[in-house]
Amino acid sequence: MTLDPQAARQAVDAVPDVPRDADGPVFREPWEAHAFAIALALHERGVFTWEEWTQTLAAEIRRAQAAGDPDTGTTYYRHWLAALERIVAEKGVAAAEMQARYRDAWEHACERTPHGKPIELRPGDFGN
Amino acid sequence: MSDHQHEHDYDHSELSETELRVRALESILTEKGYVDPAALDVLIETYEKKVGPRNGARVVARAWSNPQFKAWLMRDANAAIASVGYAGRQGEHMTVVENTPERHNMVVCTLCSCYPWPVLGLPPVWYKSAPYRSRAVVDPRGVLRDFGVALPAQTEIRVWDSTSEVRYLVLPMRPAGTEGWSEEQLAELVTRDSMIGTGLPKKSDEIAR
Incomplete structure (x- = not known):
């Protein structure tokens, strides 16, 4: 797997409107960088092409705008994340139910982790 | 939006709804072998300077050029930092520790x-590793040497362990040859590593003015 700044720049060139500067992508918060890197990794693995990604992302942005998204540019990575969740399900990598189960498990992990300790997922975090 | 719905519970950790979803995806894709978290970390680290407002560099630059701001920062870091634009999460107390010729400060953290x-x-990726944490406490001078930082033998090294209540920002020494520089120019010298004490600020001739 070659995840490097050059691959990142190609992604930014292939996908419209990614927040960027002259060198490549810029992020407002760490989770945005994670969401970006996950898409890059899935693309490298051949899960989707940038064309497919662009279509999925555009559909998510249209859907959000129809639902009243203010479209100030600050919500770009929220749409990016929604598109990731959708394409991962559509490509048969992980169904929406599985994603929801893991999200709930992380919430459980978060709630049992004392403030100041790193949060780690354990089998016991998955409910029945 | 359900972000920060647990904002007022300080007894356990906090992740926003968005962060929960990102972690869910990342853990599923890791388990299924689609992503390698170490490779993600390495890529993300290349964007060290492209994430977030990085207000610390501006805070340090202002403290270097404005003695009154520095006094305020040492006395009440939260308020002084907030004045530069960053309002942290409630319940998080920032403390600034100042490097001097006599003492170098270094911070370890559980992330x-x-x-x-x-x-x-x-x-940095290595920051959360157990070996780094334990070695930083036992042999801080050796850890700094590994990072290419050689301090005079008479400089004491103090290691600070972040707790749930206190976060540390190291105020590095202002590099020589920067007299008359603007805050913006000075901020360019302030690296992430210099603010956690595992590095020093850039030298005046290392950046294009």
């Missing part, structure tokens, strides 16, 4: 959910 990234920028 819990409240790591102060808006001030310090992204944490």
Whole structure:
């Protein structure tokens, strides 16, 4: 797997409107960088092409705008994340139910982790 | 939006709804072998300077050029940092420790959910490793040497362990040859590593003015 700044720049060139500067992508918060890197990794693995990604992302942005998204540019990575969740399900990598189960498990992990300790997922975090 | 719905519970960790979803995806894709978290970390680390407001560099630059701001920062870091633009999560107390010729400060941290990234920028990947943490405590001079930082033998090294209540920002020494520089120019010298004490600021001739 070659995840490097050059691959990142190609992604930014292939996908419209990614927040960027002259060198490549810029992020407002760490989770945005994670969401970006996950898409890059899935693309490298051949899960989707940038064309497919662009279509999925555009559909998510249209859907959000129809639902009243203010479209100030600050919500770009929220749409990016929604598109990731959708394409991962559509490509048969992980169904929406599985994603929801893991999200709930992380919430459980978060709630049992004392403030100041790193949060780690354990089998016991998955409910029945 | 259900972000920060647990904002007032200080007894356990906090992740926003968005962060929960990102972690869910990342853990599923890791388990299924689609992503390698180490490779993600390495890529993300290359964007160290592209994430968040990195207010710490501006805070340090202002403290270097304005003695009154520095006094305020040492006395009440939260308020002084907030004046530069960053309002941290409630319940998080920032403390600034100042490097001097006599003492160098270095911070270790568990990288819990409240790591102060808006001030310090992204944490380095190795920062959360147990070997780094234990060695930093036992042999800080050796750790610094590994990072290419050689301090005079008479400089004491103090290691600070972030707790759930206190986060640290190291105020490095202002590099020589920067008299008359603007805050913006000075901020360019302030690296993430210099604010956690595992590095020194850039030298005046290392950046294009």
